[in-house]
Amino acid sequence: MYELLCRSSERPWAPQPEKLVALPDRGASKPLILHMQENRSHLTQEARVCFSVIALLFVATSIGPALHGHWLVPAFSILAMAGLTFALERHCKSRPASETLELAEGRVRHRDSAGQQIELPSFWMRLATEDRSPSDLRLFLRGRDGSIEFGRCLSLEERRAVAPLVAAALAQTRRC
Known part of the structure; x- marks a missing residue:
């Protein structure tokens, strides 16, 4: 499952980001925070x-x-x-696997539940997908300074839904 969050430009220091839809639209670019977590629903x-x-x-x-x-x-x-x-x-x-991808201020930040954190400039980044089979999709942000694989804890349908959102946010981050 995934959740779109955003840090308000008035409160960028806030420890908890707000829901993206809760922020008023002032025409300014909103830094996107994509929080992804493994689905741990009870047994069907x-x-x-x-x-x-x-x-x-x-x-x-x-x-x-x-x-x-x-x-x-x-x-x-x-x-x-x-x-x-x-x-x-x-x-x-056990704690479900989770990841956070933040696209803001010309930077891309990725944190996972294992504690690894990567921060790269977004100017040279591009979204790349690998379709090895119809049931396997991997999402990458690739640039000249490095590569970030994200969405490992999401289902196939969620990865397909997240890819265009990240591409649009990345394009918006590059324009800033």
């Missing part, structure tokens, strides 16, 4: 059904060997389901 009904079917298959395939005295098969099935449940719980409790 289909995913819960799939998880239940996997558990049922583990139980069903371990009944026959258990009746013949092979007790390691049901023990393995129980450990496998416990491992899957533990992995799902750990994933839900």
Whole structure:
């Protein structure tokens, strides 16, 4: 998921940017802040059904060997389901990946949840996309001083929606 934010020209020092639509349009360029975060919604009904079917298959395939005295098969099935449940719980409790891309004052700033920060001048930057397959899209801001890959935590549809927004904001930043 992504959110468009903006620092007000009257309050550029504000720690929390405001929503882009909340700012009045004064004709001046608005610095764009694109906050992107991995979607961590709860399991859908289909995913819960799939998880239940996997558990049922583990139980069903371990009944026959258990009746013949092979007790390691049901023990393995129980450990496998416990491992899957533990992995799902750990994933839900971990912090989702996030990125922030800021296009303002002739600069491009990119921060990710790992703590890496890149700042480059926007004058030579251009938006580049890599379509390796119909289900894979990578977004880059490339310039002579370096390259920034952004949108890694977004879904394919969100990357397609964000690309024209970033291109327009980059063009506006270059004009300033």
